[in-house]
Amino acid sequence: MAETDKEVRYLKGVGEARAKALGKLGIHTLRDLIVYFPRSYEDRTQFSPIMAAPLDTPVCIRAMVANTPTLARVKRGMHLVKLRAVDESGSVDITYFNQTWIRDQLKPGETYIFYGKLSGTLTHRSMANPDWEPEVREGQKTGRILPKYPLCSGVSNKQLMGYIRTALDVSQGDVPDSLPERIREQFGLVQARYAYENIHFPADYGALELARRRLIFEELFILGCAMGRLRGARQGLTGALIPARDMSEFYAALPFVPTGAQRRAVHDALDDMASGRPMNRLVQGDVGSGKTLVAAACAWAICAAGKQTAFMAPTEILAEQHLETLRGFTAVFGLRVEKLTGSMTAKEKRETKAALAAGEIDIIVGTHALITGDVEFSDLGLVITDEQHRFGVNQRSALAAKSQTPHVLVMSATPIPRTLALIIYGDLDVSVIDELPPGRQKVDTFTVDESYRTRLYGFIEKLVAEGRQVFVVCPMVEENEEYDPSLKSAVEHAQELSAAFPSLNVGCIHGKMKARDKDAVMADTLAGKINILVSTTVIEVGVDVPNAALMVIENAERFGLSQLHQLRGRVGRGQFKSWCILISNATNKEARQRLQAMCDTNDGFKISEEDLRLRGPGDFFGQRQHGLPEMHIADLCGDMSTLQTAQEAAKQLLARDPALAMPENARLAAQVDRLLENSLGAIS
Numbered sequence: 152m153a154e155t156d157k158e159v160r161y162l163k164g165v166g167e168a169r170a171k172a173l174g175k176l177g178i179h180t181l182r183d184l185i186v187y188f189p190r191s192y193e194d195r196t197q198f199s200p201i202m203a204a205p206l207d208t209p210v211c212i213r214a215m216v217a218n219t220p221t222l223a224r225v226k227r228g229m230h231l232v233k234l235r236a237v238d239e240s241g242s243v244d245i246t247y248f249n250q251t252w253i254r255d256q257l258k259p260g261e262t263y264i265f266y267g268k269l270s271g272t273l274t275h276r277s278m279a280n281p282d283w284e285p286e287v288r289e290g291q292k293t294g295r296i297l298p299k300y301p302l303c304s305g306v307s308n309k310q311l312m313g314y315i316r317t318a319l320d321v322s323q324g325d326v327p328d329s330l331p332e333r334i335r336e337q338f339g340l341v342q343a344r345y346a347y348e349n350i351h352f353p354a355d356y357g358a359l360e361l362a363r364r365r366l367i368f369e370e371l372f373i374l375g376c377a378m379g380r381l382r383g384a385r386q387g388l389t390g391a392l393i394p395a396r397d398m399s400e401f402y403a404a405l406p407f408v409p410t411g412a413q414r415r416a417v418h419d420a421l422d423d424m425a426s427g428r429p430m431n432r433l434v435q436g437d438v439g440s441g442k443t444l445v446a447a448a449c450a451w452a453i454c455a456a457g458k459q460t461a462f463m464a465p466t467e468i469l470a471e472q473h474l475e476t477l478r479g480f481t482a483v484f485g486l487r488v489e490k491l492t493g494s495m496t497a498k499e500k501r502e503t504k505a506a507l508a509a510g511e512i513d514i515i516v517g518t519h520a521l522i523t524g525d526v527e528f529s530d531l532g533l534v535i536t537d538e539q540h541r542f543g544v545n546q547r548s549a550l551a552a553k554s555q556t557p558h559v560l561v562m563s564a565t566p567i568p569r570t571l572a573l574i575i576y577g578d579l580d581v582s583v584i585d586e587l588p589p590g591r592q593k594v595d596t597f598t599v600d601e602s603y604r605t606r607l608y609g610f611i612e613k614l615v616a617e618g619r620q621v622f623v624v625c626p627m628v629e630e631n632e633e634y635d636p637s638l639k640s641a642v643e644h645a646q647e648l649s650a651a652f653p654s655l656n657v658g659c660i661h662g663k664m665k666a667r668d669k670d671a672v673m674a675d676t677l678a679g680k681i682n683i684l685v686s687t688t689v690i691e692v693g694v695d696v697p698n699a700a701l702m703v704i705e706n707a708e709r710f711g712l713s714q715l716h717q718l719r720g721r722v723g724r725g726q727f728k729s730w731c732i733l734i735s736n737a738t739n740k741e742a743r744q745r746l747q748a749m750c751d752t753n754d755g756f757k758i759s760e761e762d763l764r765l766r767g768p769g770d771f772f773g774q775r776q777h778g779l780p781e782m783h784i785a786d787l788c789g790d791m792s793t794l795q796t797a798q799e800a801a802k803q804l805l806a807r808d809p810a811l812a813m814p815e816n817a818r819l820a821a822q823v824d825r826l827l828e829n830s831l832g833a834i835s
Contacts, residue, residue, distance in 0.1 A: 153325050154181060154321060154322040154325040155180065155181045155182040155185065155318075155322045155325050155326065156180055156181070156182060157180060157181050158170070158179060158180055159173050159178055159179060159180060159181065159183070159184060159314070159318075162181065162184075162314060162317055162318065162321075163317060164313065164314070164317070165314060168305070169305065169306070169310075171305075172303060172304065172305030172306045173306060173314075175303045175304075175305075176301065176302075176303055176306065181318040181321070181322055184314055184315050184318040185315065185318055185319060185322070185326065185347055186783050187300065187311075187315065187783075188350055188351075188366070188783055188784045189298035189299055189300050189350070189351065190299060190300060190301050191299045192296050192297065192298055192299060192353070192359070193209065193266075193296070193297045193299060194209075194296055195209075195211055195266050195292070195293045195294060195295055195296065195297050196211075196294060196295060196296060196355075197209075197210050197211060198210070198211045198212070198213060198264075198294075199211070199212060200212070200238055200239065200240035200241075201214060201236075201237075201238050201240050201241045201242065201243045201269070201276055202240040202241040202273075202276065203240060204269050204276075205269075206268075206269055206270060206271070207268050207269075207270060208268060208269075209266065209267060209268055210266070210267075210268075210269070211264055211265070211266045211293050211294065212236075212238065212243065212264070212265050212269075213238060213262060213263075213264050213286065214236035214237055214238045214243065214262065214263065214265060215236060215237055215238070215260065215261065215262045215263075216234055216235075216236055216257050216258060216259050216260065216261055216262075216263065217234075217235045217236060217237045217242065217259065218234060218235050218259055219234075219259050220232050220233065220234040220253065220254040220257050221233050221234070221254070222251060222254050229248060229249060230248075230249050230250075230251050231246055231247070231248060232246070232247040232250060232251060232253050232254045233245070233246050233247075234257060236263070236265065241276065242276070243265075243269065243276040243277060243278055244275075244276070244277045244278075245265065245277070245278045245279075245281060246277070246278070246279050246280070247279075247280055248279070248280060250280070257283070261285065261286075262285075262286040263283050263284065263285055263286060264283065264284055264285075264286060264289055264292075264293040264294065265278060265281040265282070265283045266281055266282045266283070266292065266293050267279070267280065267281030267282065295352075296353045296355070296356065296359065298312065298351055298352070298353075300312075312351075315351050316351075316352070319347060319348060319351065323344075326343050326344050326347055327343065327818050327821075328342055328343035328344075328818065329343070329369065329373065329818040329819050329821070329822040330343070330368075330369055330372065330819065331804070331815050331816055331819055332815065333815070334372070334800060334804065337800075338368060338796070338800070340364065340365040340368060340369075341361045341362065341364075341365045343365075343369075345358075345361070345362065345365075346361070346362040346365040346366050346369075347362075347366075348362075349361065349362035350362040350363065350366055350784070363784065364793075366783075366784050367784055367785045367786075367790050367793050368793055368796070368797050370782060370783060370784055370785045371785050371790065371793060371794050371797035371798070372797040372800055372801055373819070373822050373823055373826055374797075374826065375797050375798040375800070375801030375802070376801045376804065376805060376811065376819065376823045377823045377826045377827050378801075379801050379802060379805040380805070380809075380811070380823060380827070381827075383805065383809050388428060388429055388556050389427060389428065389429075389556065390424070390426075390427065390428050390429030390430065390556045390557070390558055391424075391429075391456070391458065391532050391556075391557075391558070392424075392425065392426075392427045393421075393424035393425055393452060393453060393456045393458075393532070393558070394425060394456065395421055395422070395425045396421065396452050396455060398414075398417060398421070398448060398452075401448055401451050401484075402414075404480075404483045404484070405444075405480065406479075407588065409441070409444060410441065410584070410586050410587075410588055410589075411586065412436070412440070412583070412584040412585050412586045413440075413441050413444055413445055413584060415582065416434050416436075416442075416445045416582040416583075416584055417445050417448045417449065419432065419580070419582045420432055420434075420445065420448075420449050420560060420582070421449070421452060423558065423580065424449070424452065424453070424533075424558050429556040429557065429558055429559065430533075430558035430559060430560065430580075431558075431559050431579050431580065432559070432560055432561070432579060432580045432581070432582060433561050433562075433563065433579040433580070433581045433582070434446075434560060434561070434562045434563075434582050434584065435562075435563050435581060435582070435583050435584070436562075436564065436583065436584030436585070437564065437584075437585075437587065437720075437754075437755035437756070438564050438716065438717060438719070438720025438755060439587060439588070439591050439720055439723070439724060440564075440584040440585075440586070440587055440588070441584065441587075441588050442537075442562045442564065442584060443473060443476050443477070443480075443537075443562075444480065445560075445562075445582075445584070446462065446477075446535050446537075446560060446562060447476070447477055447480040447481060449533060449535070449558075449560055450462070450477065450481070450486075450513075450514050450533060450535070451480075451481060451484065451486070453532045453533040453558070454481075454484075454486055454513045454514065456532065457530065458530045458531065458532025458533065459507070459510070459512065459513060459514070459515070459528050459529060459530055459531050459532060459533075460513065460514045460515070460531075460532065460533040460534075460535065461514075461515050461517075461521055461528070461531060461533070461534050461535070462477070462514060462515065462516045462517070462535045462536075462537070463517060463518065463519075463521050463522075463534070463535070463536045463537070464516065464517070464518060464537045465518070465537065466518065466689065467492045467493070467494060467518055467666045467669065467670070468669060468670075468673060468689065468690070469537065470490055470492055470516050470517055470518050471490070471492075471670065471673070472695060473516050473537065474488060474489075474490045474516045476695075477514055477516060481513075481514070486513040486514060487511065487512050487513050487514070488512075488513065488514040488515075488516065489503055489506070489507075489512050489514075489515055489516070490503075490515070490516045490517055491503050491504070491507075491515055491516075491517035491518075491520050491521055491526070492517050492518050492520050492666065493518060493519070493520050493666070494665070494666030494667060494670075495520075500520070503515075504525065504526055504527070507526065507527065507528060507529070508527040508528065508529060509529060510529030510530065531557050532557055532558060533557060533558045533559075533560065534557045534558070534559050534560070535559075535560045535561070535562065536559075536560075536561045536562070537561075537562045559579075561579065564717065564720070564755070591723060591724070592723035592724075592725070592726075592727065592728060592729050593723065593753055594702075594719050594720075594722055594723040594729045594730060594731050594753060595728075595729075595730050595731070596719065596730070596731040596732075596733065596749050596750045596753075597730070597731075597732055597733070597750060598707070598733045598734075598735060598746045598747070598749070598750055599732060599733070599734055600734070600735065600736050601734070601736055603734075604734075607703065607732060607734075608651060608652075610701070611652070611683065611701065611703075612652070614700055614701055615652075615655055615682045615683070618698070619698060619699070619700035619701065619727060620676065620679065620681065620682060620683070620684070620696060620698050620699045620700070620701075621682065621683045621684070621699065621700070621701045621702075621703065622683075622684050622686065622690065622696075622699055622701070622702045622703065622718075622721055622722065623644065623648065623683060623684070623685045623686070623703045623704075623705065624685075624686055624687065624688065624690070624702070624703070624704045624705065624718055625638075625639040625640055625641040625644050625685065625686070625687060625705045625706070626638055626639065626640075626687070626705065626706045626709040626710070627639070627640040627641065627687070628640060628641050628642060628661045628662065628663050628687055638706050638709070639705035639706055641659055641660075641661045641685050641686060641687050642659060642661070644685055644705065645657055645658070645659035645685040648683055648685060652682070652683065655682040655683060656680060656681050656682050656683075657681070657682065657683045657684075657685060658672050658675060658676060658681035658683070658684045658685065659672070659684075659685045659686070660672045660673065660684065660685075660686045660687075660689060660690065661686060661687040661689055662687060662689045669689070672684070676696055677696060679698060684699075688710075688714065688718065690718070690721055695721075695724055696721070696724070697724050697725030697726070698725055698727070699721060699722045699724070699725075699729075700722055700723075700725075700727045700728065700729045700730065701722060701729065701730050701731075701732070702718060702719055702721055702722045702729075702730070702731040702732070703731075703732045703734065704718055704731070704732070704733050704734065705734050706734070706735065707733035707734060707735045707746055707749075708735045708737035708742040708745070708746065711745075711762055712745050712748060712749065712758050712759070712761055712762035713755075713758065713759050713762045715733070715745075715746075715749050716749065716755055716758045716759075718731075719731040719749070719753075731749075733746050733749060733750075744761075745761070745762075748761045804816070811823060
């Protein structure tokens with residue numbers, strides 16, 4: 152067994168209890184310790200005389216304890232240890248809160264190094280709770296760049312530093328350099344041992360930067376090789392050859408003229424299906440860009456070749472919407488489009504499944520019900536999933552497994568940079584719909600606080616009097632979900648709005664309702680019977696009410712940027728001028744930044760980049776739903792240029808050695824296999 156594969160519990164000073172705590176951080180082996188990188192660093196290399204030190208800036212001072220520390224008990228059981236320290240420039244009064252043991256450790260006449268912020272005036276200095284160490288031990292806590300790690304209960308930063316130091320020492324000859332020498336030299340990267348040493352215990356900032364550059368490149372390079380291997384494996388598969396078709400007949404039957412971007416996406420997909428290999432394509436477009444038309448065109452081509460299409464949506468509301476849209480697009484061709492959802496009666500499900508297995512249904516639209524074991528197809532040729540990131544990788548692959556090697560089309564209204572999309576969606580090819588259909592309205596967006604409530608209600612009355620409808624989105628279903636009286640809940644807020652607008656019809660819809668009740672509310676909304684629809688984020692995706700002209704989002708700071716953008720996309724879908732009002736009393740900087748970004752642009756790509764920057768890909772896509780491996784050091788947003796370089800390097804290396812079988816690539820192959828085994832196995 153390699154030294155780095157040993158369990159941490161056998162490391163000196165760890166033991167069973169501490170190993171359990173480390174496990175909460177995802178640390179189980181010495182390798183895990185070595186790749187558990189700091190989240191930040193403190194520069195403790197800056198020393199200053201007491202009286203020359205800048206105020207409110209962390210700094211080290213070298214000073215002698217001038218008196219015996221005193222212990223005082225103050226109100227509410229708080230204990231204070233106070234002392235005075237001096238150097239040639241002056242003195243500083245130091246206070247420690249609830250650290251009584253320090254009184255016996257700091258000795259009068261001994262010199263220590265204290266690290267912290269000085270406060271006070273030009274003539275009188277003080278420090279609260281500074282870190283410290285005896286001058287004779289300088290370099291352990293002070294006089295160095297100190298790494299700061301993500302922690303949990305039972306593990307301190309000092310302990311973790313010690314464990315990592317020990318792990319590096321005992322595995323000195325067993326830190327493999329997985330980058331091939333040729334790649335390392337081509338890009339001027341330091342060796343692995345140097346990188347791991349200086350990412351944890353940097354000699355200086357130059358060494359730290361060299362270490363970061365090497366490790367970021369390596370992580371993204373290995374990821375690129377893993378994705379390349381997945382893509383290469385798929386290239387060897389054979390899929391149903393769907394003859395290229397002249398789409399003019401399909402386009403001529405539409406009630407509108409498709410955009411150039413829609414036509415390009417359809418062309419990409421048809422080329423894939425005519426190649427003899429299974430299509431595996433992502434169609435990515437902003438809210439309202441017309442992705443469903445692309446899906447319908449592909450389904451029409453597949454059905455013309457005698458095969459079936461399965462279309463999976465994340466919610467029943469969206470499945471119903473797609474059902475009606477697809478029927479509208481394909482009715483003239485005589486295609487049979489049906490649905491299969493959890494809320495259907497047992498008899499309805501039985502009859503639908505039988506018709507599907509007999510080949511009597513051309514296109515089936517549904518939710519997770521499509522992937523149950525007893526759903527069989529006569530000849531499934533195309534699998535479409537909408538809002539790709541809302542499905543776990545296992546759910547997507549379960550639907551694809553209903554056929555030998557079906558063509559796969561996935562759609563997402565969460566726009567992200569193309570390079571990042573290629574990584575997050577594994578081995579998918581990407582088509583971007585980068586223009587909106589003619590007539591889509593720009594939605595003006597404003598952020599207001601509670602003081603604007605009266606004016607907002609007046610605006611709602613005015614719009615409804617003009618014949619428009621209003622959406623109001625709340626973060627909770629009911630008040631008792633979590634105790635926070637400042638949060639709006641859909642059920643109670645609908646009652647408040649009914650009281651505020653007694654002459655208007657206020658409806659309410661949320662995820663806890665039965666499917667048939669939700670369908671009834673949506674039917675009334677589409678028919679114009681409901682003036683104000685109060686909802687949770689159940690209407691986030693796909694709900695199409697052309698008459699809706701105002702989206703009000705309560706407690707807007709509680710939503711991610713991309714989610715806010717999706718909700719805003721529910722209005723402006725008709726011919727009427729539309730608005731989005733974000734209501735928030737939040738004062739923290741990050742929340743205000745997010746909301747301002749919504750007001751500044753309607754561009755989904757810009758919004759998602761900001762959302763990724765603020766939240767990171769894990770929260771952005773839904774934890775572990777996207778199949779993306781956890782990055783130890785690389786930032787998939789901030790390190791975009793390195794990402795592109797590493798991806799290109801991986802592509803070139805795989806062109807020379809597709810299976811990574813050459814001896815010089817053996818260590819790289821092992822790392823790629825490890826990554827695929829741990830994180831990405833289900834993606835393909």
